[in-house]
Amino acid sequence: MGILKSFFGNTRKPEGLLGRWMVAGMNRAHAEVADWGMQYLPQTGIAEIAxxxxxxxxxxxxxxxxxxxxxxxxLDYSEISVEKTRRVNQREIQKGRCRIVQGDVSKLPFEDARFDLVTAFETVYFWPGPTESFREVYRILKPGGTFLIVNESDGMKAGDDKWLSAIDGLRIFNQAQLSGFLKEAGFCDITVYHDQKKHWLCLLAMREDS
Structure with a gap:
């Protein structure tokens, strides 16, 4: 149980050998829900993504x-995640299309109104706040820009409580809570997609076009 807890504890900030196993597993385990959420993104008009x-x-x-x-x-908080992402996307980094940085979502190292799209897959469970972190996302989005959140857990699935004890810092939010945090952060137009059978949750929040 100690090894399992240490392994799942790496979900928040992968470190060491267990962390390397964790990030490798993330790419496989989260692919289906990520692709499900991406289908709701706009087809065109996106030039800069965080x-x-x-x-x-x-x-x-x-x-x-x-x-x-x-x-x-x-961006990721974990040095191991940053290293893995660089390896996976090395070709596009060399082409100048991709940049990977280590940082904290509560204090993003980006200028105001830079991005057309900000995405967060299976990660807001750990964000500080999260209203304060969502305000940072709002700040770096261009007016009219979109913030995509995709979660594999909707806060309504029986058995999710076991992960709360296994993973330090984990908080599972339902759609009403996430919508409330987004509104508090300044977002206006919020659209929710919910696969009730799989308990998947996708939110698209827009920064008001000034």
Whole structure:
């Protein structure tokens, strides 16, 4: 049980050998729900993307493929995740289409109104606040920009409580809570997609076009 707890404890900030196993597993385990959420993104008009909590880098690659003329800046709190994402996306980094940085979502190292799209896959469970972190997302979005949140847990699934004790710092929010945090952060137009059978949750929040 100690080893399992240590392994799942790496979900928040992967470190060491267990962390390397964790980020490798993230790319496989989260692919289906990530692709489900991406289908709700706009097809065009996206030039600058921030992928926050980039994990193993698989979703960075998917975004680069979905928007072949866009640039993606990815950020993660974990040095191991940053290293893994760089390896997965090395070709696009060399082309100048992708940049990977280590940082904290509560104090993003980006200028105001830079990005057309900000994405967060399976990560807001750990964000400080999260209203304060969502305000940071609002700040770096251009007017009219979109913030995508995709979660595999909707806060209504029986048995989710076991993860709360296994993973330090984990908080599972339902759609009403997340919508409330987004509104408090300044977002206006919020659309929710909910797969009730799988308990998947996707929110699209827009920064008001000034």
């Amino acid at each position: 992928e926050l909590g980039c994990g193993g880098g698989r979703n960075v690659r998917a975004l680069l493929q979905r928007y072949p003329t866009a640039k993606v800046t990815a």
